[in-house]
Structure formats: C-alpha cells, structure tokens
Amino acid sequence: MVNLIEQKDQSGVIRGSAPAVLLVPPALWKHAREITDSALIADSGNNNINVYRSALGITVWTSHWLGAAAGGSDTAWFLLARRHGFTRLIRQGLETALVDWRYSNNLTYRYQANFREAYFCADYAGSYGSDGSTQS
Numbered sequence: 001m002v003n004l005i006e007q008k009d010q011s012g013v014i015r016g017s018a019p020a021v022l023l024v025p026p027a028l029w030k031h032a033r034e035i036t037d038s039a040l041i042a043d044s045g046n047n048n049i050n051v052y053r054s055a056l057g058i059t060v061w062t063s064h065w066l067g068a069a070a071g072g073s074d075t076a077w078f079l080l081a082r083r084h085g086f087t088r089l090i091r092q093g094l095e096t097a098l099v100d101w102r103y104s105n106n107l108t109y110r111y112q113a114n115f116r117e118a119y120f121c122a123d124y125a126g127s128y129g130s131d132g133s134t135q136s
Contacts, residue, residue, distance in 0.1 A: 004126075007128065021079070022060050026066075028074070075131065076132050077130055098110070
C-alpha cells in the first residue's frame, strides 16, 4: 500500500493513490478475503486488529486468467487504485438483430448480438503488483 500511495506518475508527481482493488489469482482468493474482511489478523494468536479490513474499501477481485493453469502465476497479485490507467475501449457498442423464422431451415427465430472492445494501459501509475516472491 505504501508503494502505491507514494507512486509517481510519468511527470514525477506523487499521486497519493488510495488502494481500491486487490486483484489475485484463484489460488490466493481465500487468503485475500481473509486479509480484507477479517476483524482480526488470521492465523495469529495475538488477536491483533486487522488494519487491512474492508473498512478501507478494498475489494477483492479474481480472474482465472491470472492463475498458473492459464499460464500465469498462483503467487502474483496486483493492487489497483481508484483512478488507475487501465482503460476499456469500446470499439463497437452492443448491436442486436432478430432473424425472421422465414430465413431459417427449422422455422425458428434467431436472436443474435455482437460487440467489440479492447483493453489498454495509458499509464501504469495507479497500479502496483508483485510476482509473490517478496513481501512487498
């Protein structure tokens, strides 16, 4: 969290980004939920208060594309700020069409829809990640 808060943008200005999303592979999902939702620190006999509790507003997201089964890593994680540089570009909005039954070979209507989008990162400021090999 400290590295994300003290992160500088491309012009060298400290952004002061507050973390909003912890993005983890499926193997780390349970551990990430314990970190963000437990009132006390998990697996500790000290009953210390968990300062990373979801009261800070950190949401845990997971994706099967991040895990080792998809060629990723089961130990890597990413922390994203509320205003990060990842953008979803809608190349073509949702278009729908209904094909009349007269144009089918089994006398049924066919409903179809399509869209096109792309993802890109204009600036990596506002995102921080680790391959899981270190504690930071």
